[in-house]
Amino acid sequence: MPLWSRAQQQDYRSRVRGALLGGAIGDALGAGIEFDSIEKIRAAHGPQGVTGYVPAYGRRGAVTDDTQMALFTVDGLIRAHVRRDTGGWHPPTDVHRAYLRWAATQRDWGPDERRPDLGWLGREEWLYAQRAPGSACLSGLSGPDAERLGTLDAPKNPHSKGCGTVMRAAPFGLLLGWEPGLVFQLAVECSVLTHGHPTGYLSAGSLAVIVHTVLRGGALEEGVQLALAQLAERPGHEETTAALCGALEAVRAGAPSAERVAALGEGWVAEEALAIGLYCALVAEDVRSGLLLAVNHSGDSDSTGTVCGSLLGALHGETALPAEWVAELEGRGTVLQLADDLVLELVHGLELHGPDAGDGWRERYPV
Numbered sequence: 001m002p003l004w005s006r007a008q009q010q011d012y013r014s015r016v017r018g019a020l021l022g023g024a025i026g027d028a029l030g031a032g033i034e035f036d037s038i039e040k041i042r043a044a045h046g047p048q049g050v051t052g053y054v055p056a057y058g059r060r061g062a063v064t065d066d067t068q069m070a071l072f073t074v075d076g077l078i079r080a081h082v083r084r085d086t087g088g089w090h091p092p093t094d095v096h097r098a099y100l101r102w103a104a105t106q107r108d109w110g111p112d113e114r115r116p117d118l119g120w121l122g123r124e125e126w127l128y129a130q131r132a133p134g135s136a137c138l139s140g141l142s143g144p145d146a147e148r149l150g151t152l153d154a155p156k157n158p159h160s161k162g163c164g165t166v167m168r169a170a171p172f173g174l175l176l177g178w179e180p181g182l183v184f185q186l187a188v189e190c191s192v193l194t195h196g197h198p199t200g201y202l203s204a205g206s207l208a209v210i211v212h213t214v215l216r217g218g219a220l221e222e223g224v225q226l227a228l229a230q231l232a233e234r235p236g237h238e239e240t241t242a243a244l245c246g247a248l249e250a251v252r253a254g255a256p257s258a259e260r261v262a263a264l265g266e267g268w269v270a271e272e273a274l275a276i277g278l279y280c281a282l283v284a285e286d287v288r289s290g291l292l293l294a295v296n297h298s299g300d301s302d303s304t305g306t307v308c309g310s311l312l313g314a315l316h317g318e319t320a321l322p323a324e325w326v327a328e329l330e331g332r333g334t335v336l337q338l339a340d341d342l343v344l345e346l347v348h349g350l351e352l353h354g355p356d357a358g359d360g361w362r363e364r365y366p367v
Contacts, residue, residue, distance in 0.1 A: 009347055014317035015215050016174050017339045020074070022287065022313020023170055024067040024335050025325045026277075026305030030295035031064050032056035034132065037298040038258055049258075049296030053328055057131060061328035064131035065106075066167035066306040067335075072102040073171040073190070074338050075121045075365070078345045082353050083367040092189045094367070096149050099193060103141035106133055120364050124334055134164035140194030152189065155196025161239075162200065163273035163303045165191040169204035170310035173211025174342060183212045184230045195270070198236025203270035206231065206240055207307060210278070214315040220282055224248065243271035247279040256283040258297055266299025273300060277307025287312045288322050341365075 032054035033041050041049045053060040076098030080091035101122045111123040140156035150156035172187040187208035191201035206227035213223030224244055231237040250260045264279060265272030277294055284290025294308035295301040352361040
């Protein structure tokens with residue numbers, strides 16, 4: 001990581017916080033209407049659909065498995081950077097282990113204090129809740145094959161392209177010191193841990209590159225072009241390429257509307273969730289309007305909200321997020337703490353766990 005000025009570090013921190021908070025807010029906005037048609041949403045909440053949080057899982061502002069897995073992705077990325085000091089450097093392995101810790105939250109009542117590998121995130125009791133987890137995520141991380149690392153040559157669930165790859169992919173774009181091609185590749189290699197269809201993992205790589213671009217101060221459109229360039233070199237890219245181009249065409253087609261969102265799909269599969277979230281971010285007048293457009297449709301509202309919120313948060317930073325949505329968000333403190341820890345690791349890692357550092361950080365992120 002290059003030596004940065006204080007202003008650059010503050011801007012990076014704001015954008016990382018914005019991406020993780022924004023994704024979680026979009027997730028929470030869609031959580032209560034995830035399985036409803038647009039007609040049912042409007043009948044229940046008025047002609048504009050939802051205009052804020054509605055109850056889900058017993059409260060307002062509740063998040064789903066989308067946010068849970070994004071948080072464990074960050075945890076795995078931090079540990080990968082800590083492990084680099086030991087001479088071991090294979091981030092997909094650390095992310096896989098993080099996903100296995102997430103899978104434990106879906107079957108255990110609470111944290112097992114006998115497990116020293118949990119770190120602080122794995123001891124957050126509020127994360128031990130089932131929030132409609134994706135079947136491919138669960139099957140790829142459970143059973144006799146759970147410990148096997150899925151790879152591009154031998155992926156888990158080779159026919160699955162569900163949106164479970166995309167909704168957790170934004171954190172890869174937060175690795176600001178990395179080159180875009182490496183960000184894309186890492187997101188791909190961590191997608192095949194659970195989803196092996198090319199459209200699934202290439203959609204995840206595309207979102208990571210777009211987030212990475214706006215985090216560096218670029219425009220969303222620039223990020224899309226970089227993603228398209230990466231896709232052009234990959235076999236099986238056609239559906240993902242078409243989804244990105246479809247989002248751009250929808251922007252040029254006229255005023256934003258739920259009908260234009262519907263034309264891009266419902267979001268249950270990776271390329272549709274990517275296209276809808278991207279389209280809504282591209283046409284957003286502000287964070288509020290973009291997120292509400294992203295969740296008010298017939299389909300996977302929480303995942304499309306997550307994609308849109310991650311993009312808008314990375315683009316504008318945490319202070320652009322609606323304050324009342326931030327205040328009511330479930331797990332807000334955990335999200336912010338993890339965001340700050342990622343920034344600390346990437347900017348000051350040597351001070352935290354170098355040869356002269358104490359044991360505190362390694363206990364927080366044990367490897």
